[in-house]
Each structure stands twice: as structure tokens, then as C-alpha cells.
Amino acid sequence: MTRPADRPSPDQQLREAAARLDRRRFLTVTSAAAALAFTVNLPSAHAEDAEFGPRAITGDPFTLGVASGDPLPGAVVLWTRLAPRPLEPGAGLPPAGSVRVGWELARDERFRKVVRRGSARAHAEFNYAVHVDVDGLDADRVYWYRFTVGAWSSPVGRTRTAPERGRRLDAVRFGLVSCQAYEDGYFTAYRHLADEDLAAVFHVGDYIYEYGIDAAGGDRKYTDRTLPALFDHETATLEDYRLRYSLYKNDPDLQAAHAAHPWYVTWDDHEVENNYAAGIPEKGQDPAPFIARRAAAYRAYWENMPLRMPQPRGTELTLYRRVHFGQLAQFDILDTRQYRDDQANGDGWQYPTPESEDPRRTLMGAAQERWFAEGLRRSRATWNVVPQQVVFSRRKNTTAERSKLSMDAWDGYPAARERFLAAVDRAGVENLVLLTGDVHVAYALDVKRDFDKPDSRTVGVEFVGTSISSDGDGEEKPSNWQNLMSANPHMKFYDGRRGYTTLTLDRHQVRADYRAVSHITRPGGTVTTAASFVTEAGNPGIRPA
Ligand SMILES: [Fe+2]
Numbered sequence: 001m002t003r004p005a006d007r008p009s010p011d012q013q014l015r016e017a018a019a020r021l022d023r024r025r026f027l028t029v030t031s032a033a034a035a036l037a038f039t040v041n042l043p044s045a046h047a048e049d050a051e052f053g054p055r056a057i058t059g060d061p062f063t064l065g066v067a068s069g070d071p072l073p074g075a076v077v078l079w080t081r082l083a084p085r086p087l088e089p090g091a092g093l094p095p096a097g098s099v100r101v102g103w104e105l106a107r108d109e110r111f112r113k114v115v116r117r118g119s120a121r122a123h124a125e126f127n128y129a130v131h132v133d134v135d136g137l138d139a140d141r142v143y144w145y146r147f148t149v150g151a152w153s154s155p156v157g158r159t160r161t162a163p164e165r166g167r168r169l170d171a172v173r174f175g176l177v178s179c180q181a182y183e184d185g186y187f188t189a190y191r192h193l194a195d196e197d198l199a200a201v202f203h204v205g206d207y208i209y210e211y212g213i214d215a216a217g218g219d220r221k222y223t224d225r226t227l228p229a230l231f232d233h234e235t236a237t238l239e240d241y242r243l244r245y246s247l248y249k250n251d252p253d254l255q256a257a258h259a260a261h262p263w264y265v266t267w268d269d270h271e272v273e274n275n276y277a278a279g280i281p282e283k284g285q286d287p288a289p290f291i292a293r294r295a296a297a298y299r300a301y302w303e304n305m306p307l308r309m310p311q312p313r314g315t316e317l318t319l320y321r322r323v324h325f326g327q328l329a330q331f332d333i334l335d336t337r338q339y340r341d342d343q344a345n346g347d348g349w350q351y352p353t354p355e356s357e358d359p360r361r362t363l364m365g366a367a368q369e370r371w372f373a374e375g376l377r378r379s380r381a382t383w384n385v386v387p388q389q390v391v392f393s394r395r396k397n398t399t400a401e402r403s404k405l406s407m408d409a410w411d412g413y414p415a416a417r418e419r420f421l422a423a424v425d426r427a428g429v430e431n432l433v434l435l436t437g438d439v440h441v442a443y444a445l446d447v448k449r450d451f452d453k454p455d456s457r458t459v460g461v462e463f464v465g466t467s468i469s470s471d472g473d474g475e476e477k478p479s480n481w482q483n484l485m486s487a488n489p490h491m492k493f494y495d496g497r498r499g500y501t502t503l504t505l506d507r508h509q510v511r512a513d514y515r516a517v518s519h520i521t522r523p524g525g526t527v528t529t530a531a532s533f534v535t536e537a538g539n540p541g542i543r544p545a
Contacts, residue, residue, distance in 0.1 A: 054150025059084035065255030068159035069306025075135035079306035178437025179467030183218025185520030187253035204437035205268025241300035334388035339365025376427035394451035432460025444493035
């Protein structure tokens with residue numbers, strides 16, 4: 001037994017810890033986190049975990065596929081999670097204990113040249129997730145990997161390590177994806193993304209959605225299967241979030257995209273709840289249960305993503321991090337959700353007010369802001385690329401002088417945006433590229449030094465990638481297309497279809513290819529390139545490719 005019979009489940013632990021707290025102590029997430037911090041037991045501390053044999057597993061446990069992520073020069077994280085019956089609570093595995101999972105990594109797809117192999121224990125405590133950080137590999141090399149349990153063998157994944165930091169690279173290509181509401185349609189975009197030649201994929205949030213999903217899988221309109229009723233309510237408990245990841249990861253198109261490329265992931269709001277801000281829930285509910293819910297959501301996220309970082313502690317999980325690709329690029333992957341001030345003016349689209357313009361307001365939190373500015377200062381890369389969640393550039397929705405703005409995006413945190421741009425200036429960064437998700441449409445935008453002055457300097461570009469599936473089939477020119485394009489002269493492109501974006505970086509330019517999928521509410525959609533743009537090194541601004 002892993003867990004003595006009298007030890008409460010993680011959900012119970014969180015609820016009990018939350019209930020013991022005085023409401024006023026939830027005024028800041030920090031105090032809540034400190035008070036709630038319970039030991040998330042590290043697998044290494046679980047040496048006493050009884051190990052059961054593979055014969056206790058009675059069906060193929062590799063129903064969720066494999067994934068790799070967070071590549072470094074010569075290292076990469078391999079991931080899988082065992083789930084013989086993925087859509088059932090407990091996934092058909094013993095409620096306690098652990099089982100040994102073998103892994104191997106080879107230079108070839110047929111595993112004739114295996115360069116590393118080993119084993120790791122999958123623990124009930126972590127929902128039988130396996131994270132293996134393989135290091136000592138060659139830099140900038142493609143590898144193949146797979147897992148085994150007893151006679152069961154996982155699908156084969158392909159991965160690639162990052163190049164050495166000082167190396168001169170000719171060109172590197174990446175994918176940009178976000179927003180994959182299962183109930184809004186098929187993950188057809190992922191099927192096509194799997195066929196691209198990429199060094200890695202950046203996922204900038206909304207990997208799951210919390211809303212209930214009906215028996216037909218919403219707009220997927222399944223006729224060949226019925227989803228269990230336990231998906232038909234909003235996620236709240238650790239079990240809810242774990243099951244939601246199982247449903248998503250059981251999707252063959254999502255599995256194909258994970259098996260084809262390593263991913264760097266960061267989250268936005270729906271991994272917990274729509275438009276939450278740090279410790280504040282969407283609709284002003286009681287913060288105590290929300291903190292418990294958020295901790296459960298963060299934990300399920302960690303269990304299901306190919307992340308190198310250690311397990312969440314208490315209610316926090318540090319997700320912002322920095323990656324270098326040769327001399328060519330420094331990626332600063334942000335978390336604009338966990339540390340932000342609450343949305344001003346009641347959230348939504350609102351006119352700016354002294355509340356939204358308060359200079360103290362933060363989107364990244366003070367520590368992440370300092371880390372970001374310091375990283376820019378030290379950067380020697382040709383390109384400074386910032387994969388992050390919400391739209392950075394100004395978006396007015398009318399041509400009137402005064403216009404409503406999105407209070408959830410950087411427009412709702414103008415002082416934080418100004419500090420970001422001041423840090424870019426101070427560091428002398430010339431080649432700033434923001435990669436964004438959240439809005440379920442594609443944009444290409446010039447980042448202006450002062451969005452109130454259309455002739456102010458263009459200091460970088462923002463490529464906003466559309467959603468994989470959220471908001472259904474979409475259309476090339478949504479009803480507000482003309483409005484947004486005329487109200488925002490720095491907006492050079494807007495397309496409302498589903499898809500993904502590829503980014504090709506070389507020493508002279510970054511090229512963005514916006515890939516659009518014909519439809520997603522039925523399987524079999526085709527992909528085309530909606531538009532392509534470049535920005536030149538030393539001469540920032542969106543230009544047709
Ligand atoms: Fe979304």
C-alpha cells in the first residue's frame with residue numbers, strides 16, 4: 001500500500017486544509033499557498049511504495065500515447081501515463097502502489113541503435129504518470145523513444161534535443177498552438193501539425209477546458225461511442241481534472257502531434273477556470289474552495305504534461321522558464337495567469353479607467369517581471385521570442401477615439417505592458433517576437449512603443465496563433481473583421497479559422513506561416529496556408545513573405 005488507509009486522498013487533504021482557513025487569510029494567494037502547503041510526496045520519498053507486477057494490469061495501459069518536452073542541449077523529458085481504462089475513475093489500475101515502467105531511447109525508429117534505456121516507477125499517487133529526464137544525449141539530434149510494462153509496449157515517439165547554446169544555426173522551425181476545446185470539434189489541426197518538420201512545438205494555453213461535455217462529445221457529435229456521464233459537469237476535483245486529461249489525451253490526433261515533436265507547454269486560464277486571476281475565481285466565488293480547486297488543477301496539469309520541473313508544492317507551480325536555441329533565439333516562456341492582479345472594471349470588454357490604468361497593476365507578478373528583465377539584459381541571441389498567453393498589442397473594437405478594450409489581456413494591464421516594453425528598451429533588444437494564443441483567431445501585429453501614437457516606433461512583432469478547435473469551424477473573415485482592422489492600424493492580418501502557426505527563424509528573419517484547417521466539426525479537414533509574413537532582423541515590423 002502506498003497510502004495508509006487512514007490517509008486522506010489529495011482532494012480530501014485540500015478540502016480539509018481549505019476549510020480550516022479563515023476567509024480573510026485568502027486575500028493573497030501567497031498566504032493561502034503557505035497555509036495550504038501539504039506535502040506532495042516525491043516519488044523518491046515513496047521507496048516504501050509496494051511495487052506490483054505487470055500482471056496486475058489487464059489491458060493495454062498505453063491508451064494516452066506518449067509525449068516529450070522541454071528539450072535542452074542534450075536532454076529531453078519523456079512522458080507517458082498508464083491508463084488501461086482511461087475514461088473511468090482510477091483508470092483500471094490499483095488505487096495504491098507502483099509499477100515499473102521500462103523506457104528506451106534510440107537513434108533510429110526501429111530501435112536497432114538504442115543509446116539509453118532504463119526504468120522508472122509509475123505511482124498511484126501521481127495517477128501513474130511517468131516523467132523521465134534523459135540527459136547526456138547529443139545536442140540537436142533526433143531520437144525515438146518508447147515505454148514498456150510487462151508485455152505491453154507504447155507507441156513510438158520521435159523527439160529532438162536542443163542545439164548547444166553558442167552554436168550558429170542556419171534555420172530552425174517551430175509550431176505554435178493553443179486552445180483545444182474537445183467539445184468544439186476534432187483535433188484535425190494536430191493531425192497536420194504532426195506531418196510538419198519542426199524542432200519543437202510551443203503550446204500557449206487552454207490545453208483542456210473545464211466545462212461539461214455531453215455524451216456525444218459536443219460538436220464532435222459522436223455516433224460510434226457514448227462518453228460517460230462523469231464528463232458532463234464542470235471540473236472541480238482532482239479526479240475531475242485527471243479524467244479530463246485522459247479524455248483529451250485519448251484523442252488520436254493529439255497523440256500524433258505529441259509523438260511527432262517535443263513540446264514546451266505553458267497554461268492559460270481554462271486549465272483551471274475561465275478568466276481566473278491568481279487566487280481569484282471567475283465569478284467572485286468563495287476563494288477557499290477555489291484555491292483547493294486550483295491546486296488540484298495544477299497537479300493534474302503537471303501529471304499530464306512532459307515537464308521537467310519538480311512536482312507542484314502546495315498550491316503553486318512555477319511554469320515560467322527560459323530556453324536557448326544556439327545563438328539564434330532565446331525563448332522566455334511566460335505565465336501570465338498565476339500571479340496577475342484581478343481583471344479591472346469587472347472583466348470583459350470595458351472602457352479603460354483609473355482602475356485598469358493603476359501603475360501598480362501586474363500581469364506577470366514582481367518576481368517574474370524581474371526575471372524577465374534580467375534575462376533580456378543578459379541575452380545575446382539574435383531573436384528574443386516570448387511565448388505567452390494573452391494578446392499583448394492594443395485591440396480597439398471601434399474606430400472611435402475612445403474604445404472598449406479586453407480587461408483580461410495586456411490591454412487591461414497597461415502599466416505592466418509599459419514596464420515590459422521599458423525592459424525591452426533598456427536591454428537594447430532589437431528583435432522582439434511575441435507568440436500568443438487565447439483569442440481563437442490569428443493576428444499578425446506590429447508592437448508599437450506607444451499604442452496611443454500610431455507613428456511611434458515599431459519595437460517588435462506579435463504573432464497570435466489561432467485555436468486548434470475552440471469556437472468550432474470558424475470563418476476567414478469574422479463579422480468584426482473590418483472593424484478590428486480599421487480600428488488598429490498596427491494589425492496587419494486577421495483570420496478566424498482553426499489551425500496552427502509555424503515559425504521559421506534564421507539570422508535574417510522570422511517567417512510565420514498561418515495554417516488554416518477547412519473544418520473541424522467533421523473529421524478529415526484539409527490544411528492550407530492562409531498567409532505568410534516575415535519580420536527582418538534589425539528592422540522590426542510585419543511584412544508579407
Ligand atoms: Fe481558449
